[in-house]
Amino acid sequence: MNELELKKLWQITNDKLEESFVIHKKNTDDITQVKVYNILGSMKPIKIFTLLVGILWVGIGVIALSSIYLNSFSEANRFFLFSASIQMGLTAMALFIYLYQLITIYQVDITDPILRTQEQLVSLKMSTLWVNRILFLQLPVWTTFWWNETMLTDWGILQWVVTLFFTISFTFISIWLFINIKYENRNKKWFRLIFRGKEWIPLMKSMELLDQVEDYKKQNTSA
Structure with missing residues (x-):
């Protein structure tokens, strides 16, 4: 076998290896996309349920609070009214993020490039963190909604110390979590105690799958 034949044989072998690598890479990408699509699909029921319950809760709350503001504001318990208003406002903000997440999940397509899916997963990750930050800001108002004006005149020091201890503690916890949830x-x-279940674990599994594909690509490229 002469040198020309050897070069030709080498080129044919090299072309077949490259073709095999491209096919394997495409199959790997396709399988990963299907897995990610199915994993994210498992998040849809809990997102839809939370969104429906949240809309019902906020809807009832807004109707009730609007009635108080319009018809009996002067007689209403200001502590309850303002605490409930803050709680409803924060919940409404969280619902908008939940709606955005649900739309993003439905937009994930198994035919999209992996880079596009990665961008969607990063968006879901960041919005999930923000939902929890916002919801934890509600903690202080759950300790103040039952306050009333008679507390100012009838309560002793010990009662105020206990009440303020809980309110200040919940305020500190909510601010600390808002800053540190990242x-x-x-x-x-x-963090793992807060973020678990079908709103976080499927998201992490999806990101890990895509990261594995990217690592595999880099290893084969460098090789």
């Missing part, structure tokens, strides 16, 4: 803390125990 992806960098995902491996900490308190």
